[in-house]
Amino acid sequence: MYYGDLSDSEQISNVIYNIKPDEVYHLGAQSHVRVSFEAPEYTGNITALGATRILEAIRRSGNSIKFYQASSSEMFGASLPPQSESTPFIPRSPYAAAKVYAYWMAANYRDGYGIFASNGILFNHESPRRGETFVTRKITRAVASILSKKQDSLFLGNLDARRDWGYAPEYVAFMWKMLQNEKPEDFVIGTGESHSVREFVDEAFSYAGLDRDEYIKIDPRYYRPTEVEELIADSNKAIKKLKWKSEIKFKELVKIMVDADLRAYGLEPFGEGDEILKKKFPNRWWGVD
Numbered sequence: 001m002y003y004g005d006l007s008d009s010e011q012i013s014n015v016i017y018n019i020k021p022d023e024v025y026h027l028g029a030q031s032h033v034r035v036s037f038e039a040p041e042y043t044g045n046i047t048a049l050g051a052t053r054i055l056e057a058i059r060r061s062g063n064s065i066k067f068y069q070a071s072s073s074e075m076f077g078a079s080l081p082p083q084s085e086s087t088p089f090i091p092r093s094p095y096a097a098a099k100v101y102a103y104w105m106a107a108n109y110r111d112g113y114g115i116f117a118s119n120g121i122l123f124n125h126e127s128p129r130r131g132e133t134f135v136t137r138k139i140t141r142a143v144a145s146i147l148s149k150k151q152d153s154l155f156l157g158n159l160d161a162r163r164d165w166g167y168a169p170e171y172v173a174f175m176w177k178m179l180q181n182e183k184p185e186d187f188v189i190g191t192g193e194s195h196s197v198r199e200f201v202d203e204a205f206s207y208a209g210l211d212r213d214e215y216i217k218i219d220p221r222y223y224r225p226t227e228v229e230e231l232i233a234d235s236n237k238a239i240k241k242l243k244w245k246s247e248i249k250f251k252e253l254v255k256i257m258v259d260a261d262l263r264a265y266g267l268e269p270f271g272e273g274d275e276i277l278k279k280k281f282p283n284r285w286w287g288v289d
Helices: 009-019 033-038 040-061 094-113 135-147 168-179 197-207 236-242 250-264 272-280
Strands: 023-026 066-072 117-122 154-156 187-189 216-218
Touching (some): 009 040, 023 040, 033 040, 033 094, 040 094, 066 094, 066 168, 135 154, 135 250, 154 197, 168 187, 168 236, 187 236
Parallel strands (some): 023 066, 154 216
């Protein structure tokens, strides 16, 4: 384990120099969209310039190091769906704007210095390890908390925002696959389906036998100043070139996450999510929830 800070060029350079990695997967960021409106400067420093600091450290090292940049579907912002590699970026948050900067820096270091740098434009990828302040995990965790008699309300913002939600372990495996490609390229990754936050709530609460109208409350604090209405991935390039395929669909994802949060709360999972994982990933490499 090496410790560092994306705001500290010297630490990053020392890590690259001492480890001499073959591949760098850059997933670090201030990654919460809503928080980026409250801390735009910090978000730019970490999310945008952090990528630049790593790329510059790789360039100065003189070593042949492959670089994966975790780009985001949020970069598309106001562009109409479906969104592909050729869709214009119209960011609608400081986070998205910072990710656009990092995207183009990766492309520029690739073109200007010959670095094997690839952008993975990943649409929302979720799992039981998602941070508790992100809406999907906030919902599934609330289900477990309500069933545990520890919570009686769930406060949310815009229920009509639509996203392309997939299962994170599949996306992580594809990150690795991108860097095994013959040449550095950018790929859009998603399921090709769009669902609203409201649908996510409905699936999670109905799976647990709960009436969502008894628990859901709208809090204006969770609305963004500028919203992204709908994101749907057009992953045809990844499907054709690298055989991308999403195994876990929306309803299955919700059940997997609810079962995991029930287990985390010491409750017996309903089991459908666990069975889905056993069937589709009998030898899953990530082991536990």
